[in-house]
Amino acid sequence: xxxxxxxxxxxxxxxxxxxxxxxxxxDAAMDAxxxxxxxxxxxxxxxxxxAQPVAWLVTVGRNRxxxxxxxxxxxxxxxxxxxxxxxxxPLAANQAPARVERVEVEEFNLSELDDDLLRxxxxxxxxxxxxxxxxTLVLKVVLGFSVHEIARMLLTSPAxxxxxxxxxxxxxxxxxxxxxxxxGTELSPRLRAVLQAIxxxxxxxxxxxQDRDLVRNTALLEAVRLGRMVCRLFRHxxxxxxxxxxxxxxxxxxxARLDEQGAYVPLLEQDRxxxxxxMIREGIALIDAVYVSRHPPSAYQxxxxxxxxxxxxxxxxxxxxxxxxxLYEKLAEYDSSPVVPVNLAVARCYGGEVAPAAEQLRGLHxxxxxxxxxxxxxxxxxxxxxxxxxxEAASAYARAVELAQSAAEKTYxxxxxxxxQ
Amino acid sequence: xxxLLLIYEAEEIWENKSLEEKRAVLAGxxxxxxxxxxxxxxxxxxxxMPTATxxxxxxxxxxxQVSDGPFAETKEQLAGFYLVDVESLEAAxxxxxxxxxxxxxxxxxxxxxxxxxx
Numbered sequence: 001x002x003x004x005x006x007x008x009x010x011x012x013x014x015x016x017x018x019x020x021x022x023x024x025x026x027d028a029a030m031d032a033x034x035x036x037x038x039x040x041x042x043x044x045x046x047x048x049x050x051a052q053p054v055a056w057l058v059t060v061g062r063n064r065x066x067x068x069x070x071x072x073x074x075x076x077x078x079x080x081x082x083x084x085x086x087x088x089x090p091l092a093a094n095q096a097p098a099r100v101e102r103v104e105v106e107e108f109n110l111s112e113l114d115d116d117l118l119r120x121x122x123x124x125x126x127x128x129x130x131x132x133x134x135x136t137l138v139l140k141v142v143l144g145f146s147v148h149e150i151a152r153m154l155l156t157s158p159a160x161x162x163x164x165x166x167x168x169x170x171x172x173x174x175x176x177x178x179x180x181x182x183x184g185t186e187l188s189p190r191l192r193a194v195l196q197a198i199x200x201x202x203x204x205x206x207x208x209x210q211d212r213d214l215v216r217n218t219a220l221l222e223a224v225r226l227g228r229m230v231c232r233l234f235r236h237x238x239x240x241x242x243x244x245x246x247x248x249x250x251x252x253x254x255x256a257r258l259d260e261q262g263a264y265v266p267l268l269e270q271d272r273x274x275x276x277x278x279m280i281r282e283g284i285a286l287i288d289a290v291y292v293s294r295h296p297p298s299a300y301q302x303x304x305x306x307x308x309x310x311x312x313x314x315x316x317x318x319x320x321x322x323x324x325x326x327l328y329e330k331l332a333e334y335d336s337s338p339v340v341p342v343n344l345a346v347a348r349c350y351g352g353e354v355a356p357a358a359e360q361l362r363g364l365h366x367x368x369x370x371x372x373x374x375x376x377x378x379x380x381x382x383x384x385x386x387x388x389x390x391x392e393a394a395s396a397y398a399r400a401v402e403l404a405q406s407a408a409e410k411t412y413x414x415x416x417x418x419x420x421q
Numbered sequence: 422x423x424x425l426l427l428i429y430e431a432e433e434i435w436e437n438k439s440l441e442e443k444r445a446v447l448a449g450x451x452x453x454x455x456x457x458x459x460x461x462x463x464x465x466x467x468x469x470m471p472t473a474t475x476x477x478x479x480x481x482x483x484x485x486q487v488s489d490g491p492f493a494e495t496k497e498q499l500a501g502f503y504l505v506d507v508e509s510l511e512a513a514x515x516x517x518x519x520x521x522x523x524x525x526x527x528x529x530x531x532x533x534x535x536x537x538x539x
Contacts, residue, residue, distance in 0.1 A: 225436055225437075228432070228433075228471065228473070229433070231471075231473040232432065232472075232473070235472075235473075235489075235490040235491075236489065236490055238489065240473075241473050241489070244473065282470050282471070282474060285470055285474035286473060286474050288474075289473070289474050289475065289476045289489050290489060292476055292487055292489075293476060293487055293488060293489040294487070295489075
């Protein structure tokens with residue numbers, strides 16, 4: 001189970017996406033995927049992981065769905081018979097739904113699945129739903145995150161997420177919205193939510209990083225690849241390119257983010273020789289192209305610009321904090337997330353404004369969404385430490401340790417906590 | 422005679438390659454470079470970043486317009502090029518056929534026009 005977990009998790013969205021297209025029904029696709037995952041757990045333990053896990057799961061899921069449809073076709077025509085009996089009644093060939101046929105593994109190739117994933121993301125982002133519900137639905141249905149994971153990513157409670165998903169499904173059902181792939185002009189209004197979901201997927205991969213081997217980080221690679229595809233879909237919209245730039249500039253730093261012992265290394269202490277210069281060049285080329293085309297700025301563009309300032313500085317001391325502070329202030333106009341003032345405070349602290357930064361962080365103490373947000377407490381620990389308020393810093397670090405998501409981060413935060421005690 | 426060998430390929434093809442596959446393609450370019458050198462052919466060439474990094478310029482009546490994205494929106498995009506100085510089109514084609522992307526995209530062979538008549 002332990003070694004199968006990541007494989008199944010990585011396969012999940014592609015399987016749901018493909019089955020949704022094949023079956024024409026999102027709920028049926030999710031049920032069929034669950035069945036296929038259960039079967040995979042049993043079979044792969046014994047036989048090992050097949051060469052094409054996604055195709056395997058799709059085939060099994062599709063066949064399961066066909067069985068279910070056949071069963072339902074029977075129960076609806078003989079609904080006075082009980083299930084047990086109807087199950088053993090042989091079904092005449094002409095009673096099976098015409099569109100479902102058993103398929104062979106070879107029928108699926110990767111590029112087809114990739115398109116399905118993006119298609120399903122756009123489908124979930126139905127304009128009749130609120131933006132936050134669109135994103136929630138994408139994370140749950142398309143990307144397969146658990147309610148708890150989504151709650152943490154969106155800085156809210158699992159109960160809220162649960163309610164939101166139920167309501168969304170009811171709403172889509174009530175308005176009889178079928179799985180219809182949006183086309184042309186229907187795509188643009190859905191773009192914002194799709195981009196945000198891609199960015200959340202990216203952040204999830206980024207924060208979970210356990211080793212320096214990028215290849216193993218499927219969430220992160222998937223997000224970058226989806227980002228590239230959306231860029232091609234919206235060639236003249238600056239936001240996908242800004243998001244891609246942001247993701248590339250961040251990904252470039254991954255090799256430096258953990259030290260030899262696997263401990264977390266914060267940005268300013270990283271060995272910059274380990275940064276991937278190819279990704280940095282492409283990231284900067286992307287935001288340069290957006291900038292010279294004089295589009296109105298977007299949150300992703302400003303974030304990418306901040307990231308690029310770090311990328312361009314030859315060492316940590318050469319960081320242009322004044323420009324970073326100015327960009328975070330600008331970002332606050334476009335992004336109401338409480339994470340922005342946290343980052344602004346840290347930048348101000350580095351820029352020399354330590355006391356105002358500490359004041360700003362204290363002021364955020366009761367902000368909804370930050371109560372369980374680890375980086376907020378890590379920021380508090382750092383800034384209060386710089387201010388010389390050691391006890392206050394220690395208690396902030398202690399809270400950050402409690403909330404740490406990875407062993408690497410925990411080790412790092414524990415070391416900082418010790419310095420303050 | 423100089424020829425430009427233009428490499429056109431859908432960008433997804435490169436993106437979807439694994440690290441090993443990408444390295445195999447680069448090794449193919451390395452082999453071509455060595456072959457050209459061994460044959461004493463003057464040449465140069467470069468890969469290009471994806472079209473998302475492109476900007477396109479137009480000046481109409483003194484009004485310089487800058488737009489983002491590539492000039493042509495096609496299924497296959499310009500991904501890189503070689504410039505080779507060879508005796509004939511046949512020779513240029515021989516080298517073009519050794520570019521790894523010939524298997525997944527299209528190589529366009531265009532003679533360089535020096536405008537020596539002007």
